[in-house]
Amino acid sequence: MSHLSSPNLRQQAIDLLKDLDPRQATLKAKDRIRIPAQDMPTQDPAIRRRNIQEVAEGYFPEQARVEAMRCLQCRNAPCVEGCPVRIDIPGFIRAIAENNFAGAVEIIRRNSLLPAVCGRVCPQETQCQAECTVGKSLKDINQAVMIGRLERFVADWEREQHGVRLPPIKPDTGRKVAVIGSGPASITVAADVRREGHAVTVFEAFHRPGGVLLYGIPEFRLPKKIVEMEINALKTMGVEIRTNFVVGRTRKLMDLMVKDGYDAVFVGTGAGLPKFMNIEGENLVGVFSANEYLTRANLMRAYAVGQADTPIFRGRRVAVLGGGNVAMDSARTAVRLGAEEVHLIYRRTEVEMPARVEEVAHAKEEGVIFHFLENAQRILGNDYGVVTSIECLRYELGAPDESGRRRPVELKGSEFILPMDAVIVAIGNESNPLIRQTTDGLKTNKWGNIVVDDTGKTSIDRVYAGGDIVLGAATVILAMGEGRRAAASINAQLAASP
Amino acid sequence: MHEIVSKEILTDDVYRLRVRAPLIAEERRPGQFVIVQLEEEYGERIPLTIADADSREGTITLIFQAVGKTTHQLGDLKVGESIQSILGPLGKPTHIEKFGTVVCVGGGIGTAPLHPIVQGMKAAGNRLIVILGARTQKLIILEREMRALADEFILCTDDGSAGRKGLVTDPLKEICGRTPKPDLAVAIGPPIMMKFCAEATRPFGVPTVVSLNTIMVDGTGMCGGCRVTVGKKTQFVCVDGPEFDGHQVDFDNMMKRLKAYKSHEDEAHHKCHMETQADLLKEGRA
Numbered sequence: 001m002s003h004l005s006s007p008n009l010r011q012q013a014i015d016l017l018k019d020l021d022p023r024q025a026t027l028k029a030k031d032r033i034r035i036p037a038q039d040m041p042t043q044d045p046a047i048r049r050r051n052i053q054e055v056a057e058g059y060f061p062e063q064a065r066v067e068a069m070r071c072l073q074c075r076n077a078p079c080v081e082g083c084p085v086r087i088d089i090p091g092f093i094r095a096i097a098e099n100n101f102a103g104a105v106e107i108i109r110r111n112s113l114l115p116a117v118c119g120r121v122c123p124q125e126t127q128c129q130a131e132c133t134v135g136k137s138l139k140d141i142n143q144a145v146m147i148g149r150l151e152r153f154v155a156d157w158e159r160e161q162h163g164v165r166l167p168p169i170k171p172d173t174g175r176k177v178a179v180i181g182s183g184p185a186s187i188t189v190a191a192d193v194r195r196e197g198h199a200v201t202v203f204e205a206f207h208r209p210g211g212v213l214l215y216g217i218p219e220f221r222l223p224k225k226i227v228e229m230e231i232n233a234l235k236t237m238g239v240e241i242r243t244n245f246v247v248g249r250t251r252k253l254m255d256l257m258v259k260d261g262y263d264a265v266f267v268g269t270g271a272g273l274p275k276f277m278n279i280e281g282e283n284l285v286g287v288f289s290a291n292e293y294l295t296r297a298n299l300m301r302a303y304a305v306g307q308a309d310t311p312i313f314r315g316r317r318v319a320v321l322g323g324g325n326v327a328m329d330s331a332r333t334a335v336r337l338g339a340e341e342v343h344l345i346y347r348r349t350e351v352e353m354p355a356r357v358e359e360v361a362h363a364k365e366e367g368v369i370f371h372f373l374e375n376a377q378r379i380l381g382n383d384y385g386v387v388t389s390i391e392c393l394r395y396e397l398g399a400p401d402e403s404g405r406r407r408p409v410e411l412k413g414s415e416f417i418l419p420m421d422a423v424i425v426a427i428g429n430e431s432n433p434l435i436r437q438t439t440d441g442l443k444t445n446k447w448g449n450i451v452v453d454d455t456g457k458t459s460i461d462r463v464y465a466g467g468d469i470v471l472g473a474a475t476v477i478l479a480m481g482e483g484r485r486a487a488a489s490i491n492a493q494l495a496a497s498p
Numbered sequence: 499m500h501e502i503v504s505k506e507i508l509t510d511d512v513y514r515l516r517v518r519a520p521l522i523a524e525e526r527r528p529g530q531f532v533i534v535q536l537e538e539e540y541g542e543r544i545p546l547t548i549a550d551a552d553s554r555e556g557t558i559t560l561i562f563q564a565v566g567k568t569t570h571q572l573g574d575l576k577v578g579e580s581i582q583s584i585l586g587p588l589g590k591p592t593h594i595e596k597f598g599t600v601v602c603v604g605g606g607i608g609t610a611p612l613h614p615i616v617q618g619m620k621a622a623g624n625r626l627i628v629i630l631g632a633r634t635q636k637l638i639i640l641e642r643e644m645r646a647l648a649d650e651f652i653l654c655t656d657d658g659s660a661g662r663k664g665l666v667t668d669p670l671k672e673i674c675g676r677t678p679k680p681d682l683a684v685a686i687g688p689p690i691m692m693k694f695c696a697e698a699t700r701p702f703g704v705p706t707v708v709s710l711n712t713i714m715v716d717g718t719g720m721c722g723g724c725r726v727t728v729g730k731k732t733q734f735v736c737v738d739g740p741e742f743d744g745h746q747v748d749f750d751n752m753m754k755r756l757k758a759y760k761s762h763e764d765e766a767h768h769k770c771h772m773e774t775q776a777d778l779l780k781e782g783r784a
């Protein structure tokens with residue numbers, strides 16, 4: 001991907017639109033397929049390496065309309081099957097093509113509460129866009145209709161026009177529901193339960209609500225202003241948010257019901273337990289979990305040198321171990337914090353990398369150095385216990401494993417040393433055990449995830465759960481979908497019990 | 499917002515604050531700590547032990563030494579002013595039961611976290627030997643409170659200005675050599691002191707609990723910044739601790755990790771007491 005300046009992209013779209021708009025009604029499938037996919041305007045890589053502002057700047061209205069005209073309005077709409085919350089994709093895209101942005105948002109909001117967030121961070125290329133007929137006909141998934149970008153466009157448009165729209169709220173029922181955590185699953189539950197007129201309190205351990213959207217995913221991918229507006233919308237709806245409150249410690253989960261009179265509880269505590277590699281040298285100074293590194297940078301604002309009290313370890317040569325979104329975010333954060341070289345080290349090849357394609361492309365543009373088929377097997381330090389280098393081993397791909405991905409096999413004797421002064425371990429998260437350890441009778445599986453039935457209910461009556469604490473580290477849209485389901489069950493239960 | 503109800507200056511740079519935090523006061527148990535943040539925009543989150551609590555009054559007591567930016571700012575607060583956020587109680591409570599004879603060793607500011615444990619152990623019916631150590635007389639804190647709780651009380655200063663001259667490890671060894679030997683030792687203080695206390699009790703086979711004070715961010719097990727090596731396994735101090743088996747802790751690694759941000763933090767602040775004591779202990783061993 002070479003970088004095209006925004007004014008260029010806009011002008012191209014304006015020219016196209018001049019031609020397309022008058023004959024929209026008569027456009028045939030073959031005409032639509034010929035319309036070029038609209039590139040996302042982005043900040044110049046050379047500039048954005050040194051700032052934390054959002055990289056992708058969002059479509060211009062003309063671009064959104066041109067892109068929307070690429071949609072064939074397939075009757076069977078395979079894209080909808082690919083969306084975990086089954087948004088009426090052809091419906092909202094048609095509204096955009098017709099210049100009815102308000103109508104488009106309304107359609108999306110029927111199924112998704114957080115379009116500005118999901119439009120930005122959904123792994124579209126493996127979900128809705130993977131199924132798109134246009135991409136399939138062009139035999140290139142990157143040529144599919146850019147559903148996520150369109151979703152983001154109308155969500156941003158709505159926010160800029162009227163702020164986040166509030167749903168109508170039914171009269172007070174006198175019932176109250178506790179929501180634990182404030183990530184996307186919890187935000188969804190809070191909104192959906194409050195709408196029915198029940199009182200809702202969100203309990204969040206951190207000093208600011210938003211979950212991973214706030215402390216994990218960096219500003220340059222998801223501006224915190226957007227998360228704050230969603231949270232403010234909840235407050236305006238009358239949801240009470242109690243920060244610095246860790247359920248299990250400040251109050252036990254069951255005490256929320258027994259002592260404090262909550263009628264139901266939703267657990268949306270996420271997958272906040274960092275995995276380490278269990279290799280030699282992992283506890284040296286200069287080795288961090290991605291969670292720690294990103295939290296210091298995002299939530300604690302360590303990037304604001306001189307203002308923030310929380311320090312961050314500034315490596316000149318930084319190694320990031322892993323290949324998912326968390327690894328990309330860590331590597332790109334390290335770039336922005338001034339590292340001279342950032343090396344991303346991944347055991348398999350680029351094809352197997354779980355990170356979103358767009359994030360990988362952005363990381364490359366920003367100068368992150370990718371090492372494929374390599375893995376750290378030891379971290380070495382000096383007499384002060386500070387990292388000096390990592391020892392890596394080369395791999396090759398062998399037969400596919402249970403996940404269907406080809407298993408990396410180590411090449412004996414291929415050890416080599418890379419000098420480094422910081423290492424970020426970004427190989428994923430497991431479920432945080434705090435609630436499990438402090439709540440008797442709460443059933444969990446062997447990975448420590450809370451077990452729920454198909455209504456989102458746990459093994460304890462009136463206690464529901466959803467999001468990463470149930471699914472393991474997953475995605476924002478799945479967390480939101482689970483929240484929807486649990487909220488519906490909670491509302492049904494409260495309605496049924498007098 | 500948590501209002502400061504009372505404030506005392508215990509020594510040069512050690513403060514005692516009583517702060518309003520009713521929920522925490524109600525739930526907290528000995529051995530637990532809170533994370534304090536003075537200001538939510540850019541403020542740092544720092545862990546402090548709950549030195550005492552009054553659930554009727556809804557207050558907790560924090561005793562801390564001003565060593566860096568946040569603890570200095572905290573020490574500058576006046577009665578009536580507030581701390582923006584306090585999260586807790588965090589960490590596993592101390593395992594308290596009737597062990598028999600328990601020897602509790604407090605070094606410097608470590609005496610503060612030791613206090614609620616001594617209270618708990620006393621209430622459980624243990625015979626208590628308390629050893630307090632400090633560099634010099636004016637740095638001793640909570641002497642009166644500890645004397646009142648202890649069945650036997652020993653004071654040590656490095657310079658001999660009060661009590662015995664020498665390090666806390668000397669009386670600790672003597673006590674471990676008695677018959678019957680103590681059933682449990684609890685040592686809280688600078689890492690180097692805890693390390694040598696654990697070395698002192700090891701040959702006698704006296705189980706030794708230490709309370710670790712690593713650098714923390716969230717305090718809920720999310721970041722791993724507080725990790726230490728205990729018996730070759732990685733543990734998170736904020737959720738698996740803060741108390742661990744002193745004979746299993748890799749203190750050398752922990753001490754190095756505590757210095758991780760040294761060059762980043764304001765070194766202009768007076769040389770911290772912990773390190774001066776550490777130097778002395780090293781000399782003492784040499």
Ligand SMILES: Cc1cc2nc3c(=O)[nH]c(=O)nc-3n(C[C@H](O)[C@H](O)[C@H](O)COP(=O)(O)OP(=O)(O)OC[C@H]3O[C@@H](n4cnc5c(N)ncnc54)[C@H](O)[C@@H]3O)c2cc1C
Nearest residue numbers: 181183184185205211212216247269270467468474475476
């Ligand atoms: C760096 C990073 C990048 C990611 N990138 C993407 C991406 O590009 N696209 C995507 O779809 N997904 C991405 N994800 C995954 C996505 O963020 C998560 O799947 C999603 O946030 C899960 O939502 P949740 O509501 O279950 O919990 P979370 O967002 O994890 O929120 C849980 C909240 O609960 C709080 N909490 C925990 N325990 C307690 C307690 N006992 N009491 C009170 N509060 C508590 C936590 O502090 C936290 O705020 C990423 C994750 C990370 C870490």
Ligand SMILES: Cc1cc2nc3c(=O)[nH]c(=O)nc-3n(C[C@H](O)[C@H](O)[C@H](O)COP(=O)(O)OP(=O)(O)OC[C@H]3O[C@@H](n4cnc5c(N)ncnc54)[C@H](O)[C@@H]3O)c2cc1C
Nearest residue numbers: 544545546547561562563565566567568569711712713763
């Ligand atoms: C579970 C726990 C309980 C604690 N209880 C108490 C208590 O009751 N009273 C008390 O005075 N202190 C206690 N501490 C230590 C306290 O958290 C630190 O002194 C504080 O974080 C320093 O913050 P600062 O901004 O003032 O200093 P900074 O500017 O952050 O640091 C100043 C100096 O202190 C060192 N330092 C930073 N963090 C720590 C730490 N966690 N432990 C030791 N040295 C550190 C730095 O390397 C630096 O040399 C506890 C720590 C933990 C983990």
Ligand code: SF4
Nearest residue numbers: 083118122127128148
């Ligand atoms: S929510 Fe995600 S998967 Fe669904 S349509 Fe939007 S971008 Fe696609």
Ligand code: SF4
Nearest residue numbers: 071072074079132133
């Ligand atoms: S599959 Fe693609 S072309 Fe067909 S309706 Fe969905 S977005 Fe439009």
Ligand code: FES
Nearest residue numbers: 717719721722736
């Ligand atoms: S402080 Fe973050 S895991 Fe312990």
